[in-house]
């Protein structure tokens with residue numbers, strides 16, 4: 001169950017702790033500072049704090065072992081509860097820790113970043129990285145409840161908020177025309193408009209409910225991510241141009257919307273509208289001409305590809321995604337060229 005806003009706050013205050021022998025709250029040093037005070041104000045039960053160092057580099061099996069040690073030395077047993085108070089790193093690590101401690105204990109997610117609220121805390125995927133390989137060890141584990149409290153967003157930087165913007169834009173494009181209309185406004189504030197947050201969350205949860213283990217429908221959530229992931233990996237190897245996941249996905253959304261346009265799914269006006277809206281949230285990124293081939297090469301490794309074509313989720317309309325689409329390397333190159341021409345994008349030849 002997921003509750004948002006004032007409902008979440010009330011539900012957290014009324015949380016029944018009687019079923020649990022001991023309660024632990026997992027934080028990192030930032031959520032300990034910015035979020036734990038609000039949690040303490042609202043949560044009535046006793047709990048012990050486990051604090052790990054923040055950052056993607058700590059989303060490891062070693063960190064899990066450290067948390068398991070702390071749980072064991074502080075009396076945790078099968079009736080214990082773990083509350084994950086943090087961003088995607090805390091929710092991914094904590095969910096995996098809970099799911100595997102004594103073959104599984106209950107856990108609660110309280111996401112504190114926009115990305116975790118609309119994505120990481122609510123899909124049931126948990127796990128950790130191995131060296132530079134992301135999310136290689138993990139399992140599907142579902143929290144007892146998720147409390148989404150938008151006030152936590154007030155202490156996030158714009159850069160951190162962007163990670164969430166990309167997923168919210170994606171959710172609207174694949175499944176919710178009305179949400180898309182709202183996102184087109186210049187002054188959207190997710191910390192104060194919990195209705196928008198709730199809509200975005202509902203899109204992901206309804207897709208996950210239909211296909212929890214990513215057999216078919218969940219592929220909708222890959223929109224913007226085939227090209228986005230390749231750009232993200234490419235940029236990590238070029239440290240002066242390193243892009244966050246959200247920035248890379250913003251490029252992926254535009255490029256994959258272009259593919260949707262060229263596959264005759266969306267109109268040129270819709271493509272332009274998508275570009276304009278994405279640029280309300282993101283700045284354009286310069287992609288060097290001689291690097292585009294390298295980016296396409298990275299997509300070749302995607303396990304979802306068949307023959308020489310690359311697999312995509314594209315748009316049928318704004319608000320309707322379609323899975324299992326393909327595009328040739330030439331067309332993908334054209335989509336990156338299209339991205340590069342922004343903001344002077346009127347050059348694009350009409351079909």
Ligand SMILES: NC(=O)c1ccc[n+]([C@@H]2O[C@H](COP(=O)([O-])OP(=O)(O)OC[C@H]3O[C@@H](n4cnc5c(N)ncnc54)[C@H](O)[C@@H]3O)[C@@H](O)[C@H]2O)c1
Nearest residue numbers: 030034054087088089112113115119120123125152155156
């Ligand atoms: N499980 C999934 O389905 C799923 C989906 C998307 C992303 N993810 C994972 O999520 C992770 C990224 O999540 P993220 O962007 O939340 O990263 P994060 O957890 O590293 O948080 C980003 C930074 O913000 C800090 N922070 C968190 N909440 C704060 C607050 N309210 N105020 C101030 N600082 C705060 C954190 O300490 C950290 O330094 C990645 O590891 C990614 O793989 C998982």
Ligand SMILES: [Zn+2]
Nearest residue numbers: 167225245249
């Ligand atoms: Zn993503």
